[in-house]
Amino acid sequence: MLPCREEVLAFTKQLVNIESIVNTDGEKVIANALYTLLSSFSYFTNNPTHLTMTQTTNDDRERYNVLGFVKGAKGNSNRTVILMGHMDTVGIDDFNQLKDLACSPEELMEVLKNEDLPASAREHLNSGNWMFGRGVLDMKSGLASHLYLLKYYSEHPEELEGNIVFLAECDEEDGSHGVLSALNIFNSWKEEHHFEYIAAINADFVSPRYEGDENRYIYKGTVGKLLPSFFITGAETHVGSAFEGLDPNFIAAELTKQINYNPELSNEAYGETTVPPVSLKQTDLKPSYTVQTALSAYVYYNFFIHSWSPKDVLEKLKDQAFIAFENALTTFEERYRTFTSMSGEPYVNLPYKPRVFTYEEMEQMLIHENGDTFVTHMNKFKETLLQDTELDTRMFAARVVEEAWKWMKDKNPAIILFYSSLYSPRIELTGKTANELALINSLDQAVETMQTKYNYPIVTRNFFPYISDMSFVALSDDEEGINAVSQNNPGWGSKHYVNYEDIRRLNVPVINIGPYGVDAHKKLERMEMTYSLEVVPNLTNHVIQNLLTTIED
CATH class of the missing domain: 3.40.630.10 (Zn peptidases)
Structure with missing residues (x-):
């Protein structure tokens, strides 16, 4: 020795x-x-x-x-x-x-x-x-x-x-x-x-x-470590007419209940199992107090992987988000019916349906509908956003999604799934x-x-x-797995970039x-x-x- x-x-x-x-x-x-x-x-x-x-x-x-x-x-x-x-x-x-x-x-x-x-x-x-x-x-x-x-x-x-x-x-x-x-x-x-x-x-x-x-x-x-993130939109309303809208915080809470500590999202490989996801942030995006419900909420979770790719994780979490959205709407309807029965107010059929998109899906939809006009606008928006040096990569990504959402023709409540930070x-x-x-x-x-x-x-x-x-x-992911990261990170190429090919060259x-x-x-x-x-x-x-x-x- x-x-x-x-x-x-x-x-x-x-x-x-x-x-x-x-x-x-x-x-x-x-x-x-x-x-x-x-x-x-x-x-x-x-x-x-x-x-x-x-x-x-x-x-x-x-x-x-x-x-x-x-x-x-x-x-x-x-x-x-x-x-x-x-x-x-x-x-x-x-x-x-x-x-x-x-x-x-x-x-x-x-x-x-x-x-x-x-x-x-x-x-x-x-x-x-x-x-x-x-x-x-x-x-x-x-x-x-x-x-x-x-x-x-x-x-x-x-x-x-x-x-x-x-x-x-x-x-x-x-x-x-x-x-x-x-x-x-x-x-x-x-x-x-x-x-x-x-x-x-x-x-x-x-x-x-x-x-x-x-x-x-x-x-x-x-x-491996990912930071899957969710931008959640609701339908705003005055708190005195709570059931006339849908609070995105309510959906966010159901999403966290569905994902947090969920063993279905633990990745087993070679006899070893990752700890399940846990939330690292949950907030709405209201800038200040009002008596209006929030327009949107933002949550993200730590997510460890052994054998799953970033693409696999998106697919699994899209399913989980859909389940959470359905559960939230079911609970909302049950409570609305109970309230109308208690208050004597008439029950009105709810217009909401669960909708979940990845950022890549939403972006492609908006490019198809708006072409270069949308692309140019978003590039300029990111350039402006970069001037705020206090904005970290995670909140930068959220603000980009929030801006892109403004271009959606159908503004009914939805969940947008994306990555907002470094993929290790x-x-x-x-x-x-x-x-x-x-x-x-x-x-x-x-x-x-x-x-x-x-x-x-x-x-x-x-x-x-x-x-x-x-x-x-070293890199165990194939090109498809890495593309799932780059194409679903709203800050990619502006606030955040990793040349994974440099890693593959060393390997x-x-x-x-x-x-x-x-x-x-x-x-x-x-x-x-x-x-x-x-x-x-x-x-x-x-x-x-x-x-x-x-x-x-």
Whole structure:
């Protein structure tokens, strides 16, 4: 085993001490600090072109990635492994009065000794084998593990048969501008240095899957994540004549009831099942208070996938939206009949029918009816909307749908289904290619080797269960699946764009070997040091060695 604990710990502290909250200037600070550190390594002093700090592209913020590579001196192999991890963290507001200590683990842990803590956190704090603080788990200790290996091989290139490429990316916690911007560097280095990318190893955190779970997980591939969104129109009325209209919030509530926590929308593949969707926003679009019911409502949901494509998800959710609409109308009619019976007012047949369209369907309908006039208007509308820099991609998409809806001749209530944010693609690692099979076998051998040196079970699973930048180094979706994203995102090409073909060009199988801990994104975020600082770097190193010393006949 490499004697790495103290050095990885030192790197971890160095990184954690820099407050690098996503979408703040801290992202620039940590990139500069990391670049300065790497520049001090003798290998990069002698090979300065092997290290770069590059600004993200198509980004409304100034921030940077740090990339470097070490060419092995053991033979002439072009086989190359990518080591990747993110520098940014979520915010620190949850630390409340301890915000000033969030990025100072030792001082924080000293103060926490006097706090009222859950029993497990108290046990970890007193054990001497856990570190607390923002970013210690997600994922600066993982980045420190990669940093250690980069430094080690920069000092011992004669032990490396092939090459390793190091990426420390920004903006993982929001829009993944970092890894998406790095794709061009990866692909240009592929051409310039003839790198043959055979695998990528991410170092994001892993946690217990349930209370009492003592497994330390390694993941092959990753879950995909979508943000299906719904623009819902009603029929406005004065609240004093409530049944003369149809409140879109009523339909939205029924839609959330239908979709939220619905196991029918959990995607099972290879014996593993995604958690079902859950709502992330539900609101109407009234700008201020009036006694008129809302004209429209807007809801969106987190949606994880293992094997379904974005096109599959649209089809499933269109069905679910139709069911919800029917249920809402049935309940509305039942309550209207009860009310008329109680009040003595006459019952009037309701004109409403369930109507559900995807954004692509509505847009094509409007183009067919209005031609270039509609297209020109919408393009100008988007240009104007882009001037509002406070508008995020999700609300931008909603406003585009809202504007397009104004062109609909039939204004009866309807649900419009679309995507309003980044699609993080799912990745299946099944052994279907030579590189996938080599990575799976190399990982299995590494786990077998390291398990004898660690007391807790090291277990491999098929899908990393959290959103991560792993999604952007390979692509399991076909062109039809990707088209379902681009053609149903109203902000595509203006507010939001991803060149998925850059991902397809790289298309490298990826696994996650990361630090172990609990309470990521929470005040008591903490990582277990023995596994994170000793086992993780050595596991990763064994995978690298197994991969790069694999010689084909």
